[in-house]
Amino acid sequence: xxxxxxxxxxxxxxxxxxxxxxxxxxxxxxxxxxxxxxxxxxxxxxxxxxxxxxxxxxxxxxxxxxxxxxxxxxxxxxxxxxxxxxxxxxxxxxxxxxxxxxxxxxxxxxxxxxxxxxxxxxxxxxxxxxxxxxxxxxxxxxxxxxxxxxxxxxxxxxxxxxxxxxxxxxxxxxxxxxxxxxxxxxxxxxxxxxxxxxxxxxxxxxxxxxxxxxxxxxxxxxxxxxxxxxxxxxxxxxxxxxxxxxxxxxxxxxxxxxxxxxxxxxxxxxxxxxxxxxxxxxxxxx
Ligand code: NAD
Numbered sequence: 683x684x685x686x687x688x689x690x691x692x693x694x695x696x697x698x699x700x701x702x703x704x705x706x707x708x709x710x711x712x713x714x715x716x717x718x719x720x721x722x723x724x725x726x727x728x729x730x731x732x733x734x735x736x737x738x739x740x741x742x743x744x745x746x747x748x749x750x751x752x753x754x755x756x757x758x759x760x761x762x763x764x765x766x767x768x769x770x771x772x773x774x775x776x777x778x779x780x781x782x783x784x785x786x787x788x789x790x791x792x793x794x795x796x797x798x799x800x801x802x803x804x805x806x807x808x809x810x811x812x813x814x815x816x817x818x819x820x821x822x823x824x825x826x827x828x829x830x831x832x833x834x835x836x837x838x839x840x841x842x843x844x845x846x847x848x849x850x851x852x853x854x855x856x857x858x859x860x861x862x863x864x865x866x867x868x869x870x871x872x873x874x875x876x877x878x879x880x881x882x883x884x885x886x887x888x889x890x891x892x893x894x895x896x897x898x899x900x901x902x903x904x905x906x907x908x909x910x911x912x913x914x915x916x917x918x919x920x921x922x923x924x925x926x927x928x929x930x931x932x933x934x935x936x937x938x939x940x941x942x943x944x945x946x947x948x949x950x951x952x953x954x955x956x957x958x959x960x961x962x963x964x965x966x967x968x
Contacts, residue, residue: 686712687712691756691802693724694905695737697802698802701935702802702935703936704738704936706936706939708740712749717753718755752779753779756782756803756831756835759781759834783838785838786841789839797844797848799836799850800939802851804852804868806824806868809909824870828871828875829875836882840889840890845892848895849892850895851879855962856872857898879894893950894951894952895954897954898955900924902930920958923968
């Protein structure tokens with residue numbers, strides 16, 4: 683029987699979430715995605731008008747099908763969390779049931795269960811500020827959108843995940859090494875995400891037989907990365923210094939996610955897997 687995946691954090695065809703969806707679809711999985719509410723309209727319109735058709739092309743020549751797109755804002759767990767200004771915001775008022783708990787309930791109602799959960803989202807409003815200049819509010823917002831969002835997603839989706847299932851998030855090496863420019867508490871958020879990957883692997887493994895891993899990905903020119911401002915420099919740096927001197931393709935991360943979600947990875951949990959052309963292993967640039 684085919685597996686079903688829910689991928690949170692797909693709003694265009696440039697990011698890791700899209701590439702992961704494609705690799706999972708190519709491996710036979712049914713694809714559901716969660717799209718950030720403010721980006722939902724453009725994403726659905728573009729999908730409908732065929733703007734992504736070229737990127738939907740899979741190795742066998744067919745087009746990736748997305749069975750359903752759910753509006754999602756992963757900084758809110760349920761309606762009690764949502765402040766008045768968001769509730770009445772035009773972009774939000776146009777959709778409903780986009781808190782984490784409500785999305786999980788909707789997926790359960792629509793499909794009953796899933797096998798694969800992917801968290802491919804992050805947000806740090808002060809990412810371009812050094813940590814020393816980051817406000818408490820900005821720091822906590824980075825942690826809320828980029829780290830706790832994963833705890834919340836897994837917590838709410840676990841009851842509908844089939845035993846043997848797999849959960850994957852995306853992290854970045856700035857969690858463990860100094861990457862000037864990755865600011866606003868985003869380095870802290872990735873450190874939390876990686877630590878949580880281990881603790882969640884224990885809890886979800888013991889309780890539900892679910893594996894929990896993270897992919898530490900190299901630089902990709904996604905929408906989120908362009909907003910940080912130094913992505914072209916990071917891609918150049920990697921090409922110049924990594925053991926494999928090529929640009930990283932999003933598909934290479936997608937394929938790793940498909941492996942981690944498959945029975946081929948049945949003993950891998952609590953792991954941070956580098957998909958970065960080996961850059962993490964370098965001590966100095968040469
Ligand atoms: P992306 O822009 O494709 O994905 C980020 C997504 O997060 C967007 O679709 C955005 O709409 C969504 N999002 C933001 N706030 C949200 C919220 N509150 N609720 C729901 N969705 C929300 O960019 P990407 O670079 O592919 O990012 C995916 C993941 O990969 C992130 O965790 C990122 O940190 C990680 N990553 C990226 C790089 C890189 O160089 N691009 C490197 C390592 C790790």
